[in-house]
Amino acid sequence: MQEIIYPRSLQKGDQVCLIDPANAYTEAGVDAAVSFLEGKGLQVRVADDMAFRHGTPIERAGKLNRIFQDENCGGIFCIWGGYGTMSLLDYLDYDAIKKNRQVFTGFSDITAMHLAIGQKSGLVTYHSPALYSEKRPTTAEAFEQFWDKIENVERERELKNLNGEDFQVLREGDFEGIVTGGNMTLVSRLMGTEYEIDTKGKVLFLEEVGEMPYRLHGMLSQLRMAGKLQDVKGILIGALTDCDTKGRPGSAMALVQDALEGIDIPIIANVRAGHIKDPITIPLHGKLKASGGRIWQCAAE
Incomplete structure (x- = not known):
């Protein structure tokens, strides 16, 4: 059976990072995501822009790997989906992902990363609500059950x-x-x-x-x-x-x-x-x- 590695549960005061491996982020998107995460007591930083149209796959993956390699980062949150994550898969540091066991969340195009991370490292990742969406704004109830899962990762x-x-x-x-x-x-x-x-x-x-x-x-x-x-x-x-x-x-x-x-x-x-x-x-x-x-x-x- 495939090894199951659980991420570290997030606690108040932990540092987390917002990333955009598919679509470029907007100020409104960042503000909404930061507001939710800071409301849970987390320290939030926003990664350098790594969207599909901003850099080569190696350059974009390099930005992402620096986050995966950061032992002080407890969680990595994809703001939304879009297009372009597949081109990163060959260049990700799966050893660092397995070692640091960060909470990783996202949906839609982020599926490519979920599959690769799961198969290469065994880490449990989260197919989650969008942290920001104008078309389908996530409900408070969906955010709360999402938070419960990443705050208590091993509970039935x-x-x-x-x-x-x-x-x-x-x-x-x-x-x-x-x-x-x-x-x-x-x-x-x-x-x-x-x-x-x-x-x-x-x-x-x-x-x-x-x-x-x-x-x-x-x-x-x-x-x-x-x-x-x-x-x-x-x-x-x-x-x-x-x-x-x-x-x-x-x-x-x-x-x-x-x-x-x-x-x-x-x-x-x-x-x-x-x-x-x-x-x-x-x-x-x-x-x-x-x-x-x-x-x-x-x-x-």
């Missing part, structure tokens, strides 16, 4: 949709295993690389935004034909935001179900994590268990 807790909706059991069954995945497009783009997702004996979590239903079907078909759905313990379908064909509500989920037809493993949908205002924080590379349509984050062993 039940995962629940913050809007009160139940999860949707598409195929019944209990499971327990390390969870991997994230944004479906990034999972697909890493196929055939050394960072290709490892799903054997694991729980697969997938979410998406702004993709047509036929593209979701195609990406899931790719995973299925590549053998990535054969030996998984279970599948969690997160938010499929703005993915329905115009005028056909539900068409995205219908094609997802079609692509997963005949796979004899537990599948749970309506796991509200991803590009929404109130997402669940998912501890990627940590262990989850499910029974009777309920999901728990397992305690550290």
